[in-house]
Amino acid sequence: MPLGYGIPAFFFFAAPASDNVPLEMLAVFGVAKLLAELFERMHQPGLVGEILAGVLLGPSLLGWIQPNQVLTSLAELGVLFLLFRVGLEVKSSELVRVGKTASLVALLGILVPFLLGWGILRLWGAPSIESIFVGAAMVATSVGITAQVLAAKGLLDHAASKIILAAAVIDDVLGLIVLAIVSSMARGEINVAELVFTAVAAIGFTFVVAKWGSRAMGTVVPHIEQRLKAGEVQFNVAVIVLFGLAVLAMYAGVAAIIGAFLAGMALSDSLQPRVQDLTHGVSELLVPFFLVGIGLHLDLSVFSQTDTLLLSAVILVAAVLSKLVGCGLGALSMGSADAFRVGAGMIPRGEVGMVVAQIGLNLGVIPPPVYGVAVFMAVLTTVVAPPLLNLSFRGVPVGRPVERFSID
């Protein structure tokens, strides 16, 4: 092989030989957009194509891409910027206003899937703690998928969308508490004081930022902007607030993306549309990594056994129906059409369900095949939800997509 071919891979950067970053970016981004295009042509949501691109590229099928730290970080950044951008479109006062309905949606959307998942595993003959973990994995909605669908269709202003977003925030906090309880049960030591502290920190952080964040930023940002000189001041402030609240959210016990969403909401009155475009560039580049990352984790080899395959199918149907019915019931006061929308929007479990299953696997309370079933459920709910969501919004005049916010 000629010399020239050996050098460039580490010609670029002095750090310990990284993989070929541009090639990996090209493969992930290119295949994701190719399948998105195919799906759009078949009148299916493009992001389902992007998730399936992950299944295609991942260890299950082609094996071209393995989940690695760089891809995981890019995915995490992508979904942080996505939720930030969605937050920018939402006024916190609107979410607080729908708080009561949203709380009911979140609560029923946690109880019904948990009981159903637990019941199915018990009937299947699984031990109690294993059943509890599978139920817990079916609890938490991953709002990223739904947010992407709603933002791309310009539907964030719809009444059902507000309920979904508010319920997803509450759902995350409640899901955290469920996870804390089942994790301590698995370890056989329940410390009530700790659980209460966890709950209070998570709820307190979320409530304080949602309630007063917007006012605080409204007074702070103009001051900062006047005084700073360097470059794109507003963008820099936005990025720092985004990561700052993401970090605080993690310390308070909630997911980083909830912090990013709250950061967006807090800044929604204080930023120029230009910042929207700049952050949109980041999420447009990185959200495919989030979607592909979900697909990458699907391991089809688990389904060589008929009974695991059967269990997967049953759990998937239960996961879809339980959110549809549970959350739908919670939103029934808005009419059946909106109840369907809210139910469909809460279906995706995505990375959150996978993490719960991962914890169960690490604690040794769920065996690898059942872990595979939970991941299958988590991935497939993200594939099933977008078409259902589109169906539920059929006939609703599509708004201006967030993507084109400040241009045309």
Next chain:
Amino acid sequence: MPLGYGIPAFFFFAAPASDNVPLEMLAVFGVAKLLAELFERMHQPGLVGEILAGVLLGPSLLGWIQPNQVLTSLAELGVLFLLFRVGLEVKSSELVRVGKTASLVALLGILVPFLLGWGILRLWGAPSIESIFVGAAMVATSVGITAQVLAAKGLLDHAASKIILAAAVIDDVLGLIVLAIVSSMARGEINVAELVFTAVAAIGFTFVVAKWGSRAMGTVVPHIEQRLKAGEVQFNVAVIVLFGLAVLAMYAGVAAIIGAFLAGMALSDSLQPRVQDLTHGVSELLVPFFLVGIGLHLDLSVFSQTDTLLLSAVILVAAVLSKLVGCGLGALSMGSADAFRVGAGMIPRGEVGMVVAQIGLNLGVIPPPVYGVAVFMAVLTTVVAPPLLNLSFRGVPVGRPVERFSID
């Protein structure tokens, strides 16, 4: 420690426990922008502050951040998008027009630093192959730093800027050939056929894309745009062309950033300003990681010995003067003011110099202290160049910065 604190770090993502991405982002981005602001207030270039943020956060001083694969990848993405965006501002016909002067600038800018570096090390008593490697590390300009200064000041349209960009491309190709030669010398086996192949592949790729890329994209992009349905078509095409040419460049033996620059140039006539904003969002977020990444590599502990400290100072002065004089001489036909600008613009060695030193270290032909000297030279030239560049452009009416391209 309450339960809630243990969970979130791996609550977020199922991949093998990554580091705390939001916290690392916050630290790097936040400290970089803080020092950028400080430097702007002292009427110094902000990006010097960002490089020094890397020195501050890195192993030399605070030790908060270690170079790792995630940061390296973000840095690489940042500089790829930066060069792409700079390419979008440049017409290839303009670069081809200045090709003769630029070639002379590049050639003298390689010969003078190489001979000076080699000579100093020989006088210092170093073995021949070690001296050759230090000379080679002083050869290649890192165009990222200069591109950022010129873009931020809206000076990309200036005649001297065109020369700098064209010369940097040629310099990269020549630098690659120098590296190929000295690497094979260090291994004691020079295969002339291989070297010629390397040279032809690198020059051929660069020439073909620079010459015909723009015309090819002008016919292809409108076709693609008409036919594709999914989302931000132009942005997706831009990203795919960017990474595609970056990958091809690496296979052809040139640096990935040269591919990104050529991709931007090829697309400069075919894209809407909106794509500029979106890609600008990405580079605005990630260029600080490139700058901090340079600073991170500086290891001050090497300078506990007086003779290494002395050698570092001499090599730094030689590195600055040799490009200033060598490249300046090459551009003297444009007048002394432009010659100064071109010379100053070619000073930064950045990551390229570090890579050459790293190769020498890995081959065992330069000892760790001399590696430290080369890294010192590579980092400090990036710190010295921006103020000199600003000085050289003093009095030139500052254009519209690229940052604000399609707004206001």
